[in-house]
Amino acid sequence: MASPTVTLWDPLVRVFHWSLVIIFVSNMYLNEQGGDWHQWLGYAAVVLLLVRFLWGFIGKGAARWSDFFPTPARLKQHVRALVCGEPCHRLGHSPLGALVMILMMLAVLALGITGYMMEEIDYFWGEDWVENLHGIIANSLLGLVIVHILAAVVESVRLRENLPLSMVTGKRRNLPSDD
Secondary structure, eight states: OOOOOEEEEHHHHHHHHHHHHHHHHHHHHHHTTTHHHHHHHHHHHHHHHHHHHHHHHHHHHSSSHHHHOOHHHHHHHHHHHTTTTTTOOSSSHHHHHHHHHHHHHHHHHHHHHHHHHHHHHHGGOOOOOHHHHHEEEHHHHHHHHHHHHHHHHHHHHHHOOOOHHHHHSSSEOOOOOOO
8 A cells, every 4th residue: 555645855855946936025125225235145046956956866756857847749638638627736846836846047147147137247347238137037936936836736636635735744645556
């Protein structure tokens, strides 16, 4: 008989997730004040991304890129299941969830790059287009975060499982059996 719960998210993945949440919320607030904290938190986010990127190759289970990378076939199967109202139980990220996660990570990286360009590279200092691009990326990331949160709530209701709680505890209900 299968265990009712399984360990899904390892501590590194959970620390990465919640650290980025804290950094994102802090930097959205600090954006109005600007300053060193906004900058250093941005650099910390990029370092976290680098660690998570590497962990995707050396970690285990749901942390691995190969476990959840949103290939066209996986995306097609997931969208078909959603359209047909069928369950799409996966222990790790769903293909659409993985796509949103990767887009959020790329947005954080792009924010780090444009932030660095604005503050550290004299050639770009004071360039409006870099600051505008930084703002567009930040707003796009906010939109992706909202989609991420809404999807977690909707899927929690649809699957009758508290998905956000699994990112706190690291545990998730095991997949339903096919018996």
